[in-house]
Amino acid sequence: MFACREDICYLRYVDDILILVPEGxxxxxxxxxxxxxxxxxxxxxxxxxxxxKSKVGPxxxxxxxxGYQIEGDRLGVREETAxxxxxxxxxxxxxxRHRLGVVTSTDEKQRAxxxxxxxxxLKITGCISEGKRKGWIFYFSQINDMxxxxxxxxxxxxxxARHSLSTEIRPKTLFKAFHEAKRKxxxxxAYIPNFDEFSLxxxxxxxxxxxxxxxxxxxxVSKVEQLFDRKIRRAVKELEVDLGHIS
Numbered sequence: 376m377f378a379c380r381e382d383i384c385y386l387r388y389v390d391d392i393l394i395l396v397p398e399g400x401x402x403x404x405x406x407x408x409x410x411x412x413x414x415x416x417x418x419x420x421x422x423x424x425x426x427x428k429s430k431v432g433p434x435x436x437x438x439x440x441x442g443y444q445i446e447g448d449r450l451g452v453r454e455e456t457a458x459x460x461x462x463x464x465x466x467x468x469x470x471x472r473h474r475l476g477v478v479t480s481t482d483e484k485q486r487a488x489x490x491x492x493x494x495x496x497l498k499i500t501g502c503i504s505e506g507k508r509k510g511w512i513f514y515f516s517q518i519n520d521m522x523x524x525x526x527x528x529x530x531x532x533x534x535x536a537r538h539s540l541s542t543e544i545r546p547k548t549l550f551k552a553f554h555e556a557k558r559k560x561x562x563x564x565a566y567i568p569n570f571d572e573f574s575l576x577x578x579x580x581x582x583x584x585x586x587x588x589x590x591x592x593x594x595x596v597s598k599v600e601q602l603f604d605r606k607i608r609r610a611v612k613e614l615e616v617d618l619g620h621i622s
Contacts, residue, residue, distance in 0.1 A: 382396065382400070383395060383396045383397075383400075384396075388441055391440065392408070393440050394408065401431050401432070405422055405429075405431050409421070434447075435447065442456045442514070443518070448519075449520045450517060450520060451518055451520035451523055452518060452523045457523055460511055464498060464530065464534055465534055467494050467495055470491075471487055471491040471538065471540075482588075486583070486587070488544065490585070491540065492543070493584050495531065495544065495546050496546055496547045497510070497614070498510070499512065499531070499549055500512060500552040500555070500566060500567045500568065501513045501552070501556065501614065502568045502614070503570065503571060504570045504607060504611045505571065506571065509611050509614050509615065510614045511614070512549065512552045512553055512556045513556050516556045521553075524549040524550055524553060528548060528549050531546055570607050570611075573603070575596060575599065578599050578603040579599055581603060582594075582606070584606075585606060
């Protein structure tokens with residue numbers, strides 16, 4: 376439809392479309408797009424309806440696209456997206472608090488702390504798994520408005536203090552994770568876990584989050600590999616769920 380139009384920039388990710396046009400052309404192009412989509416039996420949101428997901432306006436207005444918030448030359452994170460990240464951290468600590476109510480030994484309590492520490496750090500840094508970069512910080516590695524990182528780091532510290540975990544859990548920082556995430560070489564991510572390169576020893580150590588030491592010692596190599604892969608796949612899947620409704 377726009378192959379012959381050199382005066383516009385057309386960007387699309389699945390059903391999220393962003394079109395940049397010369398001044399004075401936005402209404403005309405929007406109407407053309409809506410007409411073309413309806414002709415294909417799609418049901419686009421009408422920008423003239425109050426509360427519509429479709430918007431038409433100048434680039435000087437603040438707007439969101441794919442979870443990013445764009446305001447002039449500032450590229451940040453949409454408020455709802457930041458809140459979802461905060462809710463994820465709060466959920467980990469709430470689960471930790473519930474776990475404390477049923478632990479029967481010091482070892483189980485320490486395991487609960489290890490899990491909370493590991494999972495909070497995973498939320499912060501993301502990871503590399505099956506050759507792909509996964510997680511929040513990789514998705515938003517293009518932002519130039521660092522205020523959201525300051526806010527989220529502060530939220531993490533407040534939540535840890537609220538659950539009396541400030542001493543036991545010293546989390547990684549979103550700022551360092553952000554700069555590490557911009558590296559192009561996967562081998563250079565020393566701060567971000569690359570689960571594809573974990574040694575057998577590292578895998579056994581990681582399983583201490585879920586299993587007692589004597590159980591891990593008794594595990595065969597194949598059992599360690601199997602359990603590690605299962606646990607990491609589940610954790611990575613939850614990282615992607617964080618981004619599942621980001622647009």
